[in-house]
Amino acid sequence: MNIIVFLKQVPDTASRIRIGAGGKNIDESDITWVISPYDEYALEEALKIKESKGTGKVTVISMGPERVTAALRNALATGADEAVHLIDPTFEGSDAFATAKILAASLKNRSYDILFFGKTGVGMDQSQVPSMVAELLNLPQVTQIAKLEVGDGKVIAHREIEGATETVEASLPVVLAAEKGLNEPRYPSLKGIMAAKKKPLEVVNLAALGLNASEVGAQGSQVVLTSLSLPPERAAGKILQGDPRETAKQLAALLRNEAKVI
Amino acid sequence: MIIVTLIEVRDGAAKKSSLEALSEARRQADKRGSTVTAVVIGSPSAEAITRTSTFRPDRILVADDAVFANYSAQAYAKALDQAVKQENAEAVFVSASAMGKEVVARTAAKSQTSVLADVVSIDWQTSFKAQRPVYSGKAYAQVEAKPGTPAFVSLRPNVFPLGEAAPDHKPDVQKLAVSIGADDLKGKVTETHKTVTETVELAEAEIIVSGGRGLKGPEHFHLVKELAQVLGAAMGASRAVVDAGWIDHQFQVGQTGKVVSPTLYIACGISGAIQHLAGMSSSKYIVAINKDPDAPIFKIANYGIVGDVFQILPALTEEIRKLKSE
Numbered sequence A: 001m002n003i004i005v006f007l008k009q010v011p012d013t014a015s016r017i018r019i020g021a022g023g024k025n026i027d028e029s030d031i032t033w034v035i036s037p038y039d040e041y042a043l044e045e046a047l048k049i050k051e052s053k054g055t056g057k058v059t060v061i062s063m064g065p066e067r068v069t070a071a072l073r074n075a076l077a078t079g080a081d082e083a084v085h086l087i088d089p090t091f092e093g094s095d096a097f098a099t100a101k102i103l104a105a106s107l108k109n110r111s112y113d114i115l116f117f118g119k120t121g122v123g124m125d126q127s128q129v130p131s132m133v134a135e136l137l138n139l140p141q142v143t144q145i146a147k148l149e150v151g152d153g154k155v156i157a158h159r160e161i162e163g164a165t166e167t168v169e170a171s172l173p174v175v176l177a178a179e180k181g182l183n184e185p186r187y188p189s190l191k192g193i194m195a196a197k198k199k200p201l202e203v204v205n206l207a208a209l210g211l212n213a214s215e216v217g218a219q220g221s222q223v224v225l226t227s228l229s230l231p232p233e234r235a236a237g238k239i240l241q242g243d244p245r246e247t248a249k250q251l252a253a254l255l256r257n258e259a260k261v262i
Numbered sequence B: 001m002i003i004v005t006l007i008e009v010r011d012g013a014a015k016k017s018s019l020e021a022l023s024e025a026r027r028q029a030d031k032r033g034s035t036v037t038a039v040v041i042g043s044p045s046a047e048a049i050t051r052t053s054t055f056r057p058d059r060i061l062v063a064d065d066a067v068f069a070n071y072s073a074q075a076y077a078k079a080l081d082q083a084v085k086q087e088n089a090e091a092v093f094v095s096a097s098a099m100g101k102e103v104v105a106r107t108a109a110k111s112q113t114s115v116l117a118d119v120v121s122i123d124w125q126t127s128f129k130a131q132r133p134v135y136s137g138k139a140y141a142q143v144e145a146k147p148g149t150p151a152f153v154s155l156r157p158n159v160f161p162l163g164e165a166a167p168d169h170k171p172d173v174q175k176l177a178v179s180i181g182a183d184d185l186k187g188k189v190t191e192t193h194k195t196v197t198e199t200v201e202l203a204e205a206e207i208i209v210s211g212g213r214g215l216k217g218p219e220h221f222h223l224v225k226e227l228a229q230v231l232g233a234a235m236g237a238s239r240a241v242v243d244a245g246w247i248d249h250q251f252q253v254g255q256t257g258k259v260v261s262p263t264l265y266i267a268c269g270i271s272g273a274i275q276h277l278a279g280m281s282s283s284k285y286i287v288a289i290n291k292d293p294d295a296p297i298f299k300i301a302n303y304g305i306v307g308d309v310f311q312i313l314p315a316l317t318e319e320i321r322k323l324k325s326e
Helices: A037-053 A068-078 A096-105 A129-136 A190-196 A244-258 B016-032 B046-054 B073-086 B098-110 B222-231 B239-243 B274-280 B309-325
Strands: A002-007 A009-011 A033-035 A057-063 A082-086 A114-118 A141-150 A154-161 A164-171 A174-178 A201-204 A223-229 A238-241 B002-010 B035-041 B059-063 B091-095 B115-119 B121-124 B128-134 B139-145 B151-155 B172-175 B187-194 B207-211 B234-237 B264-268 B285-290 B303-306
Touching (some): A002 A037, A002 A068, A002 A129, A009 A068, A033 A068, A037 A114, A037 A141, A037 A174, A057 A068, A068 A201, A096 A129, A129 A141, A129 A174, A129 B073, A129 B098, A141 B098, A154 B098, A244 B285, A244 B303, A244 B309, B002 B073, B002 B098, B016 B035, B016 B046, B016 B091, B016 B151, B035 B046, B035 B073, B046 B059, B073 B098, B073 B187, B091 B098, B098 B115, B098 B151, B115 B128, B115 B139, B128 B151, B207 B222, B222 B234, B222 B264, B222 B309, B234 B239
Parallel strands (some): A002 A057, A002 A114, A082 A201, A114 A174, A238 B303, B002 B035, B035 B059, B059 B172, B091 B151, B115 B151, B207 B234, B207 B264, B264 B285, B285 B303
Antiparallel strands (some): A141 A154, A154 A164, A164 B187, A223 B139, B128 B139
16 A cells, blocks of 8 residues: 655744735744644554555655755654655745646656545645645545545545534545544654654656646746735723622623624 | 536535525625526535525526435536536635535636635635635735636635525526536545534534633533533634543634634633634634633633633523523
8 A cells, every 4th residue: 555645844833923024925934844733644644554554655745945854854754664855946836726736746657545635734724735636636535534444445534524524435546634633643753763864855846747837836826825914903802800790790791782792 | 707606515405604605606796797606516405495596696506416415526526617617607606614625626626726715805806816814814815816717716604694685586597417427436425424413513603612721621511511502602622622632623723623703702711822812813702711811812802701710601601591581
């Protein structure tokens, strides 16, 4: 069973977001970069599947600038067998579809049974790329997976939707996207960190993918981000203190008569 | 010009968040002199078609062949794509629901374009512009669709209001014939289990009552639940208590949980870690109940009580019950 896990490097969820010069990106100066949390569930699940089958290979692929190497090394130390770094200045500004084209192109000449993603890249929060990669490759998909069984030539996945769980059956190869709750990701061991240094990390650019500059980046994107701003500050609220019964009564009255929400 | 919208069918009924997308399509179409085509995929009841009609689409296309009874992202995207091409749509509006996000992404890819995903406001003049939260609401991005392909847009549930119902509106209803083969059904739903029975679903809730570490243990979560029940609200939780195993992660609000925008959000014993605030700070009214007056949650609260949740929650539940029965 060959599994490819797509990783996205994102700001740590505890990061305070500031807008960078130019107003289209975040200020990266104080950002700690991590693997997007949902991608960690995808990687853990891939490692578990490989361990239970006793055969196969886990490849991690990430698109992004130089700093992404750290995320890939971390994944290798956690147990992935090999890594691929998709890096090219022309990739900058790619929308979800341009990104999906780049990821799909990176799969040429690779064999896979499962393409694993996190359900969303924490940050841009689009949840679009896995479905678009599935469409480009004409593959079935299951996203928001909280439980997974891998059978012979197929998967049975439990998908969390609004107020319900859907059981989805899909044939291999398949695109999967992990939800929180799928597993508890492991940490890299010291032995793993040492072993990772000898594992292959391939660097792939635009030309190697066989794509044109016009198909990727801002040029190859139909949806463009024109500006980034911080949410408006909320005005100071009414904070009550004192006797619990009395303050509860005041609050109920405010919600009914002032906010008119109950 | 035509705006196409997707109507999701659950248990035979039209899903509320897709009716919100239809309502917004109607408002935009009225401004532009365009028409609206609602595409209903699944096994809709007659009542679902009637309800969809009241939100004034000009036309309804129904894809209700047996193959659509069980959801398949591939097959549903093929149906929506056919409607988009047949209607020569200028824009496609769907709800950013679990189903909507999958279907619109695949359909947009068929048109060689991306999606303006999970938008909270639309500014459509000569070009299609929208605003969407990023970093779970820690920032907002302005996005724009270039001309040349339809604008595919997913709308955040609970943000765009339902239009005023027009019970006498009679759209043209037609069948959408789609040819679906085995290659389009490589993955499909075989079973659906409801997980929310006694409380309202988080993403669609008007009111949410959430509990955090201040409750001291899972045995006290009933205080949150009782307040939620009297308000007809959904129940939520902070990451700390989900990670501690007090409650299932489907209740988690925040950057690695659900991002919600209810009318009223009541945070009980939640201090307001940055990743929790990211998930709920776009709520219209925020109420904080916490014993620590310096808790960050108070900085974004419209109303707050500094005090003991164990005393305040029962008292508040009682007061609201009284108000409701008046």
